[in-house]
Amino acid sequence: QVQLVESGGGSVQAGDSLRLTCVASGRSFGRVMMAWFRQAPGKDRQFVGTGTWWNSGNTYADAVKGRFTISRDHAKNTMSLEMSSLKPEDTAVYYCAAASIWYSNNMVRPQEYDYWGQGTQVTVSS
Numbered sequence: 001q002v003q004l005v006e007s008g009g010g011s012v013q014a015g016d017s018l019r020l021t022c023v024a025s026g027r028s029f030g031r032v033m034m035a036w037f038r039q040a041p042g043k044d045r046q047f048v049g050t051g052t053w054w055n056s057g058n059t060y061a062d063a064v065k066g067r068f069t070i071s072r073d074h075a076k077n078t079m080s081l082e083m084s085s086l087k088p089e090d091t092a093v094y095y096c097a098a099a100s101i102w103y104s105n106n107m108v109r110p111q112e113y114d115y116w117g118q119g120t121q122v123t124v125s126s
Contacts, residue, residue, distance in 0.1 A: 002026040002115045004096045009120030012086055016124070020081040022096030022117060029053075030074055033099045033107050036081045038092035039119075045095070047108040051079040059106050063089075086124045093119040 008020040022034070036048040049060040051070040058070050069082040079096060097113035107113070 002098070004098060004115055004117035006094065006096045006117040006120040009094065009122045011123040011125065014087055014124055014126045016086050017082070017084040018086060018122060020083070020094055020096075020120060020122070022079045022081075024077045024079070024096075024098060029077055029098060031102075033102050033113075034072065034079050035097045035099075035107065035113060036070060036079075037095045037097055037110060037113075038090075038122075039095070040092040043092075045110050046092070047110075048081070048094070050105075050107060052105065057105060059108060061108075083122070086122075088124050088126045091122060091124050093121050095119045 003025045005023045012018055031053050034051040037045050038048050039045040047061050048064055049070045050058050051072050055072050067085045072079045096117040098115040099112055100114045103112055
């Protein structure tokens, strides 16, 4: 059974940094596309960025480009989301996702991902 577990969320001030981690288990995720999404109250789930298995060429949403960085550690089966210069509009529940099928290097839609974590809350106050 595939399981994704996120951790590292919390409450921070605007301008602070935070690191989220997603631990994958239940199968090998070595050649699987993974991604981070987020969902704010009353809004649809929003793409944040991809975590390619070759650890380069990630795609990022415009809203986070230059501030967020995604990386993967295949030895630990983890994916991290490094967030800096956080803004109040980054407040959301952040989800880790994994796809069972690789469609392209630019998988930005939630429906392209089959496995999801339970989410971790990030709250940024001004």
